[in-house]
Amino acid sequence: MADKGLKGDSVGLIGSTILSISSVAPAYALTATLGILAASAGVKMPVVIIAGFLPMFFAAYAYREMNRVSPDCGTSFTWTTKAFGPVVGWLGGWTAIVATVIVLSNLAGVAVQFFYQFFGEVFGSQLIADLWLNKPVNVLTCLVFLFIASYVAYRGVDATERVQIVLVSFQLIVLLIFAVAAIMQHEEGVGLDFSWDWFSPAGLTLSAFIAGLSGSIFAFWGWDTSLTVNEESKDREKIPGRAAILTIVTILLTYLLVGVATQMYAGLGDTGLGLSNPDTADNVFGVLAEPVLGNFGIVLFLAVLASSAASLITTFFPTTRTMLGMSAYKALPAKLQTIHPVYKTPTVAIWAAGISAGAFYTILTFLSERVLLDTIYSIGIMICFYYGLTAFACIYYFRAQLFTSAFNFTFKFLFPLMGGLGLAFVFIITLRDSADPAYGSGAAIGGVGLVLILGLGLILVGAVYMAYLWAKDPAFFRGETLPKTTAETDTTAAVEFEDVN
Secondary structure, three states, X not given: OOOOOOOOOOEOHHHHHHHHHHHHOHHHHHHHHHHHHHHHHHHHHHHHHHHHHHHHHHHHHHHHHHHHHOOOOOOHHHHHHHHHOHHHHHHHHHHHHHHHHHHHHHHHHHHHHHHHHHHHHHHOXXXXXXXXXXXXXXXXXXXXXXXXXXXXXXXXXXXXXXXXXXXHHHHHHHHHHHHHHHHHOHHHOOOOOOOHHHHOOOOOOHHHHHHHHHHXXXXXXXXXXXXXXXXXXXXXXXXXXHHHHHHHHHHHHHHHHHHHHHHHHHOOOOOOOOOOOOOOOOOHHHHXXXXXXXXXXXXXXXXXXXXXXXXXXXXXXXXXXXHHHHHHOOOOOHHHHOEOOOOOOEHHHHHHHHHHHHHHHHHHHHHOOOHXXXXXXXXXXXXXXXXXXXHHHHXXXXXXXXXXXXXXXXXXXXXXXXXXXXXXXHHHHHHHHHOOOOOOOOOEEOOEEHHHHHHOHHHHHHHHHHHHHHHHOOOOOOOOOOOOOOHHHHHHHHHHHHHHO
């Protein structure tokens, strides 16, 4: 593995888990997806949340096992290249970068919305609270947030970790208080009495299940941030994988608690506080904060603002480390592997990600009336693509070891297989359904739904860019900088290297 120049031995298990939870942004993810899940799955929302958890949980073991033998910050790109070769690996890396750039823009957009709503509550001004609806103001504020987040990420992982411990703890505590308050007051709301039937898939149609699952998978995205800082971690072969699994389990428990609580309090109606209300589907907490928490509702606004702002900073890690990894193996322009001499961060990659996210958000804000909804669905397509590729890469890379022990069978074959198949299934069904403009906000280009154009179109754009890079500098694509290997050939090479030294 190439030495990238990052600051090693900087992040422990707790810090790595905190960074991953921050990237997932539970408070933001919940306010952005609860409405989608409720509209799609109805009372079966908990089923869809668990269904979104399972492929992520199983895929995390594929990441863990690949990281044990190859702790490289390129993660999905590096591992799929080693298993399947440069073309598949490059497309996996590109998709991971594009998905995280879109998430950056999405997070900044949510931060803008809750920023103005928070200060509108503080000053009792509806005019301030509604400023996020003004597109020029919205875009300008978003660009300012992206600049600040880029600068913080530029300063290094140490400072980021300390800030995230405070922000993550705050949002999890507020979510717990909100859930308890909602459950205790559910008879005062318009909600439903709790039922264990909510956890049974019986009666849930396949189309509703898939639509909800796409949003659920998006809500779990970001757990792999601990893997992307593996070269900066202590005990890099073990801690990143453990942190990823710990993150996913923590997020599942949080989502189930808050999901059940909101369903009990607000119900599933399509008007007022109802979770299926299309006017509030992309910001559920915006309408539930005051009814549930009263005068303390402003704290929930602050929690979502803190959540999106914190995730905005940590999401720079996966995208910029993937850029760095690809550049180090000559799969992207060499300039992207520039490392700051003091902060040990990939400076050019950070600013490139920030500028790209700003441009994407600006364009889509003026193109789609409900930009957040479309990006959530489109990101689901890309997440399934590169997470699924990595799960299958694990199986193929370790193919000679899969049946040599119960451990290898379970964690290098069975779990990655279930994760990969689950993600592939959602990917294919979502591609089919998202061609319809009704899938998402209703926005379309040439009669084709914007969700499909964003999700699949940007992957295809990557294929064109890959062809250009191949013609310009074919070393990577010839397998010269990162060859296709197996676990056995890598082990042999490592032994020979140690013998020589």
